[in-house]
Amino acid sequence: MPKVSMTVNGKRVSADVEGRTLLVQFLREHQRLTGTHVGCDTSQCGACVVHVDGKAIKACTTLALSCEGANVTTIEGLANGTELHPMQAAFREHHGLQCGFCTPGMIMAAIDMVNRLGYDLSEDTIRHELEGNICRCTGYHNIVKAIQAGAAAMGGLKVAAE
Amino acid sequence: MAGTGIGARVTRKEDFRFITGKGNYTDDINRPGQAHAYFLRSPHAHAKIRKIDTVKAAAMPGVVAIFTGADIEADKVGGLICGWMIHSKDGSPMKAGAHPALAVGKVRYVGDHVAVVIAESLAEARDAAEAIVVDYEPLKPVVDLASATKKGSPVIHDAAPDNQVYDWHLGDEAAVKAAFKKAKHITKIDLVNNRLVPNAMEPRAAIGDYNPGEEAFTLYTTSQNPHVARLVLSAFIGIAPEHKLRVIAPDVGGGFGSKIFIYAEETICVWAAKKVGRPVKWVADRTEEFLAIAHGRDHLTHAEMAIDENGRILGLHVKTRANLGAYLSTFASSVPTYLYVPLLSGQYNIPAIYGEVEAVYTNTAPVDAYRGAGRPEATFVIERLMEVAARELGMDPAAFRKKNFIKSFPHQTPVIMCYDTGDYNASLVKAMEIHDVKGFARRKRESAKAGKLRGLGYSAYIEACGIAPSAAVGSLGAGVGLWESAEVRVNPVGTVEVLTGSHSHGQGHETTFAQLVAGRLGIPIENVAIVHGDTDKVQMGMGTYGSRSGAVGMSAIVKALDKIEAKAKKVASFVLEASEADIDFKDGKFSVKGTDKSIDFASVALQAYVAHKFTGEQLEPGLKEGAFYDPTNFTFPSGVHIAEVEIDPETGVTTIAKWTAVDDFGVIINPMIVEGQVHGGIAQGIGQALLEGAVYDANGQLLTASYMDYAMPRADDLPSFRVDHTTTPCPSNPLGIKGCGEAGAIAAPAAVMNAVTDALGHENIAMPATPQAVWHAAQAGLARAAE
Ligand code: FES
Numbered sequence: 013m014p015k016v017s018m019t020v021n022g023k024r025v026s027a028d029v030e031g032r033t034l035l036v037q038f039l040r041e042h043q044r045l046t047g048t049h050v051g052c053d054t055s056q057c058g059a060c061v062v063h064v065d066g067k068a069i070k071a072c073t074t075l076a077l078s079c080e081g082a083n084v085t086t087i088e089g090l091a092n093g094t095e096l097h098p099m100q101a102a103f104r105e106h107h108g109l110q111c112g113f114c115t116p117g118m119i120m121a122a123i124d125m126v127n128r129l130g131y132d133l134s135e136d137t138i139r140h141e142l143e144g145n146i147c148r149c150t151g152y153h154n155i156v157k158a159i160q161a162g163a164a165a166m167g168g169l170k171v172a173a174e
Numbered sequence: 175m176a177g178t179g180i181g182a183r184v185t186r187k188e189d190f191r192f193i194t195g196k197g198n199y200t201d202d203i204n205r206p207g208q209a210h211a212y213f214l215r216s217p218h219a220h221a222k223i224r225k226i227d228t229v230k231a232a233a234m235p236g237v238v239a240i241f242t243g244a245d246i247e248a249d250k251v252g253g254l255i256c257g258w259m260i261h262s263k264d265g266s267p268m269k270a271g272a273h274p275a276l277a278v279g280k281v282r283y284v285g286d287h288v289a290v291v292i293a294e295s296l297a298e299a300r301d302a303a304e305a306i307v308v309d310y311e312p313l314k315p316v317v318d319l320a321s322a323t324k325k326g327s328p329v330i331h332d333a334a335p336d337n338q339v340y341d342w343h344l345g346d347e348a349a350v351k352a353a354f355k356k357a358k359h360i361t362k363i364d365l366v367n368n369r370l371v372p373n374a375m376e377p378r379a380a381i382g383d384y385n386p387g388e389e390a391f392t393l394y395t396t397s398q399n400p401h402v403a404r405l406v407l408s409a410f411i412g413i414a415p416e417h418k419l420r421v422i423a424p425d426v427g428g429g430f431g432s433k434i435f436i437y438a439e440e441t442i443c444v445w446a447a448k449k450v451g452r453p454v455k456w457v458a459d460r461t462e463e464f465l466a467i468a469h470g471r472d473h474l475t476h477a478e479m480a481i482d483e484n485g486r487i488l489g490l491h492v493k494t495r496a497n498l499g500a501y502l503s504t505f506a507s508s509v510p511t512y513l514y515v516p517l518l519s520g521q522y523n524i525p526a527i528y529g530e531v532e533a534v535y536t537n538t539a540p541v542d543a544y545r546g547a548g549r550p551e552a553t554f555v556i557e558r559l560m561e562v563a564a565r566e567l568g569m570d571p572a573a574f575r576k577k578n579f580i581k582s583f584p585h586q587t588p589v590i591m592c593y594d595t596g597d598y599n600a601s602l603v604k605a606m607e608i609h610d611v612k613g614f615a616r617r618k619r620e621s622a623k624a625g626k627l628r629g630l631g632y633s634a635y636i637e638a639c640g641i642a643p644s645a646a647v648g649s650l651g652a653g654v655g656l657w658e659s660a661e662v663r664v665n666p667v668g669t670v671e672v673l674t675g676s677h678s679h680g681q682g683h684e685t686t687f688a689q690l691v692a693g694r695l696g697i698p699i700e701n702v703a704i705v706h707g708d709t710d711k712v713q714m715g716m717g718t719y720g721s722r723s724g725a726v727g728m729s730a731i732v733k734a735l736d737k738i739e740a741k742a743k744k745v746a747s748f749v750l751e752a753s754e755a756d757i758d759f760k761d762g763k764f765s766v767k768g769t770d771k772s773i774d775f776a777s778v779a780l781q782a783y784v785a786h787k788f789t790g791e792q793l794e795p796g797l798k799e800g801a802f803y804d805p806t807n808f809t810f811p812s813g814v815h816i817a818e819v820e821i822d823p824e825t826g827v828t829t830i831a832k833w834t835a836v837d838d839f840g841v842i843i844n845p846m847i848v849e850g851q852v853h854g855g856i857a858q859g860i861g862q863a864l865l866e867g868a869v870y871d872a873n874g875q876l877l878t879a880s881y882m883d884y885a886m887p888r889a890d891d892l893p894s895f896r897v898d899h900t901t902t903p904c905p906s907n908p909l910g911i912k913g914c915g916e917a918g919a920i921a922a923p924a925a926v927m928n929a930v931t932d933a934l935g936h937e938n939i940a941m942p943a944t945p946q947a948v949w950h951a952a953q954a955g956l957a958r959a960a961e
């Protein structure tokens with residue numbers, strides 16, 4: 013079996029995997045990082061979204077082997093101990109989650125949205141950009157609010173840091 | 175404590191683990207030495223199984239065992255059950271065909287369970303399943319609901335030779351006939367309530383584990399009601415007696431009804447764990463969920479309403495054919511009967527109602543409760559009828575509703591239900607105001623200028639929640655009582671664990687239940703932990719569905735808290751050396767009336783356990799109380815939703831331009847959570863009306879078995895919602911709660927379709943009103959207008 017090595021949440025990891033092993037399996041089964049979820053088998057729901065080299069991807073349709081040497085961030089890598097990432101905090105503050113199953117993918121997709129489009133996101137932009145993430149519980153109303161607030165908070169942090 | 179008590183918008187205690195990826199869903203659990211199960215499913219809708227050859231597959235790498243229906247039979251594993259007995263008009267019991275966990279001799283829908291392969295890895299199990307050779311003799315399938323019982327149709331179950339499960343009725347047929355004789359106007363309507371796939375985002379999963387030393391099983395499962403699962407697996411399927419079977423439903427990623435039922439897969443996992451001597455884990459992929467989870471809705475209905483010369487409703491006659499699929503799922507029989515016809519009175523004074531329901535088998539996935547379960551179907555019938563009738567009478571739909579609203583309570587409908595309280599007019603008036611219904615004409619003109627069609631639709635819904643008074647449902651055929659249990663354990667340091675039979679899978683019980691307890695005992699909300707979802711911790715419970723956890727589950731907690739307070743007062747009276755009658759309890763303090771002597775709750779808890787201030791004869795040590803609460807009536811949440819749509823006749827795309835909901839849920843514990851429930855429900859209702867539909871082809875193949883083909887509502891299909899409330903507290907439970915979990919899904923489909931038909935100017939369009947369907951309807955309308 014081939015060996016794959018990558019950095020996950022800042023930690024160097026490697027494992028022997030089958031050629032067909034998906035990144036999401038590598039994360040969930042080999043690394044026991046079960047925050048990344050699987051909600052479909054057609055790359056539609058976004059429950060599996062993680063960041064690879066700073067970009068959001070669907071880990072359910074990415075082969076682990078294709079991430080050789082990559083820098084991977086999962087939902088577990090966002091908070092600093094109990095200090096939440098502003099997007100995580102915004103989801104809690106605005107009740108952007110119910111069952112929580114879609115949430116890790118939503119948060120990862122939302123941060124990517126901010127990285128690409130900036131801190132001032134309109135409702136329309138957010139709704140459109142969420143095309144690849146399905147939530148069955150919230151009706152998206154509060155997810156949209158959370159992302160808007162989370163984006164602004166990320167902007168505020170950036171300003172504060174500068 | 176004002177910040178966290180009843181009525182406060184407390185952020186959720188459970189969120190930290192979910193937003194940091196630390197949730198604990200069934201698929202996140204792994205047991206040492208576990209093997210993986212994969213189910214070989216039928217590719218045919220209807221076929222005889224001549225032979226299953228597993229020899230080659232069994233020799234494949236990693237295969238631990240392969241089981242088929244023959245093994246189930248040999249081990250005398252009981253079949254899956256339907257827990258609600260319905261009797262037909264002629265008094266005969268419903269005709270339930272056998273439902274083995276693995277098919278025996280015959281398969282009855284695409285996705286039916288033929289064999290299970292257990293292997294070292296899922297990939298190996300899947301590979302081996304491919305190598306199983308099944309010799310099928312395909313039979314003609316029964317797919318079309320309308321013609322399922324036609325003479326000469328293929329027979330799905332020998333027990334039901336004409337594919338009819340029951341032909342049931344409720345109400346006074348003669349009174350309805352008389353009402354129609356007197357009618358000035360009769361409105362008739364034919365409706366399709368489209369088949370839906372629940373699609374909780376977490377697919378079902380199960381792990382069976384067997385401990386031979388203790389001869390005890392553990393089942394980890396994605397369940398809304400682990401105790402009912404244990405009861406059924408134990409008493410009916412016969413896996414193990416209850417004290418040897420522990421069922422754990424950890425974090426569950428949404429249910430919407432679909433995770434109430436006891437399915438073949440978890441049954442097999444727990445049974446097979448002993449057979450192979452290893453834990454057996456199964457996780458559904460999304461395709462399997464589409465194929466084999468219990469679907470929802472799927473009714474064909476003809477309804478007629480009789481109206482007098484003053485615009486008052488005289489009577490209602492509803493005839494429905496309900497598709498129950500290939501087997502009777504756990505509560506399937508109750509959904510189109512007692513959860514449906516008793517709600518047909520809606521918010522209206524209707525003196526005579528007669529409902530007839532014929533339930534049939536087809537070669538499709540089983541159909542059972544899905545968010546709202548029967549009540550959305552009832553609301554769709556009555557609210558489409560109200561709108562169409564108003565249009566036919568040339569009356570304003572809001573005025574027609576107002577005229578017929580029930581105005582005094584309690585109100586006994588002709589179909590079982592006794593509505594306890596409500597103010598339907600208040601919700602309608604408030605919703606119209608918030609929505610700016612007055613401005614609709616202007617907005618419609620503006621749309622018209624842009625070449626768009628605009629429509630407005632109302633839905634004034636009612637639901638029956640707080641399910642349910644046990645004796646009442648027992649008399650209607652339920653196999654179980656529908657009370658709830660609670661146990662409050664106060665620790666010596668004054669922290670509290672509350673064990674509840676309710677189950678949270680998105681509803682936020684860990685927060686709302688804690689709000690109740692913290693407020694009542696005057697302790698910080700952080701000091702309260704809610705324990706649920708484990709039959710070894712919580713003794714017994716009925717689970718979460720039917721918007722029952724507030725009205726029933728929390729009422730049980732109130733009962734237990736009453737006992738805690740009474741006992742704590744006794745303890746305090748010894749500590750404060752006062753008579754029990756003189757002890758007051760307020761804001762977390764026990765004090766002696768008329769003195770400044772007091773002691774806080776935590777100190778009383780400690781005193782209850784150190785037990786130095788009283789003798790064993792005077793008082794039992796400890797502070798722990800349990801309660802069972804059986805509701806005395808259903809609860810009746812109600813409200814008005816207003817949908818405003820804009821249709822582009824060129825593309826057929828319907829946009830929800832505006833949405834207003836005003837609901838009466840009685841007392842609300844946490845408005846933030848309640849609004850979230852409403853948002854989610856509306857989204858599912860809009861999904862039903864505009865996007866979703868499970869479609870089988872003539873051969874019984876499910877054409878919509880993935881998110882590529884089944885249109886789930888996405889963020890850009892929906893607007894933000896305006897959600898508000900009116901309040902009439904429920905008189906039948908101690909907190910005044912009515913329930914909110916299903917309201918949106920119940921109200922929304924009728925509101926959307928009333929708006930769409932208003933925009934189109936005619937009634938002839940069915941759900942889902944896809945762009946294609948709307949385009950055809952819009953073009954036909956334009957052509958008619960041009961004539
Ligand atoms: S699991 Fe990756 S998109 Fe659904």
Ligand code: FES
Pocket residue numbers: 108109110111112113114115146147148149150375427428680
């Ligand atoms: S919170 Fe349950 S699917 Fe989004």
